[in-house]
Amino acid sequence: MQYFMRHGIDDESFVGGWSNISLTEEGIKEVKKTAIWIKNNLKIDNIYSSDITRAKQTAQIVGKELDITPIYLSTLREQNKGSLNGKLKSNLTKYEQDLLYNQQIDTVFPNGESLIDLYKRSRELLKNIKKIEGNNLFITHRGVINMIYYLTENINLDMNKNRFNVEHASVHVLEKKIRRIY
Numbered sequence: 808m809q810y811f812m813r814h815g816i817d818d819e820s821f822v823g824g825w826s827n828i829s830l831t832e833e834g835i836k837e838v839k840k841t842a843i844w845i846k847n848n849l850k851i852d853n854i855y856s857s858d859i860t861r862a863k864q865t866a867q868i869v870g871k872e873l874d875i876t877p878i879y880l881s882t883l884r885e886q887n888k889g890s891l892n893g894k895l896k897s898n899l900t901k902y903e904q905d906l907l908y909n910q911q912i913d914t915v916f917p918n919g920e921s922l923i924d925l926y927k928r929s930r931e932l933l934k935n936i937k938k939i940e941g942n943n944l945f946i947t948h949r950g951v952i953n954m955i956y957y958l959t960e961n962i963n964l965d966m967n968k969n970r971f972n973v974e975h976a977s978v979h980v981l982e983k984k985i986r987r988i989y
Contacts (some may be wrong), residue, residue: 809936809981810849810944810988811952812841814857814865816975821895822907823948824888824919827860834975838865841976842872844989845944849978851875852941857883857948865976866946877946882932885948889919912964922950926964929954936981949973952985959984 815834817823830838845851851873856866858879866877891903899907906914912922920928929951936945949968956971957964959981971987973979978989 808942809939810845810851810942811955811979811981811985812845812865812869812944812946813949813952813973813975813977814838814859814862814946815841815868817861820897821893822888822891822899824885824892824916825859826888826893828893830861830864834861835864835868837976838868839872841978841989842869845869845978846872848989849944850942851944853878853939853943854946855880855883855943856946857881857885857951859884859948862946862948869944869946882928882935883945883947883951886922886925886950887916887919889916891916891919910966912966922964922966925950926954926957930958933958952979955979955981955985 815830815838817828817830821828854866854870854875854877856862856877856879858881870877915921952973953971977987979985979987
């Protein structure tokens with residue numbers, strides 16, 4: 808069985824993407840709560856995690872609770888927002904604000920990727936994940952989990968980030984389709 812978990816809350820005053828922003832205290836608390844739920848309700852053999860700081864911290868907390876050493880993979884990364892990664896949102900130029908807040912599925916961030924690129928990357932990721940045996944937890948980002956929903960439910964890609972209720976520290980199971988379980 809394949810499970811997906813979104814990382815805990817990070818400082819959202821910065822542009823996420825491939826930024827190395829840490830979890831907040833609230834984020835750490837919610838991840839600890841989810842880790843206990845996982846320990847009590849799921850059997851996990853392996854933890855695979857995005858190598859971005861907020862996901863790595865989440866994986867370390869869950870791994871400690873389950874006594875599993877996480878494996879870090881760049882293929883589980885969020886959409887690359889290129890030159891905007893990690894920038895303080897209040898310091899963005901007008902052009903950068905337009906890119907961030909008015910993007911379309913084909914908008915490519917300078918030195919980054921578009922949502923369509925993330926979708927294609929996630930399609931390859933999903934093919935590879937389905938081949939992994941055992942009960943695995945993939946700690947990743949809302950964008951990646953959303954793409955898994957789009958792919959398994961055969962929904963046309965759009966800009967609705969909240970469509971699938973992928974909240975911080977939520978857990979989703981992939982059967983024939985993906986669905987939220989915590």
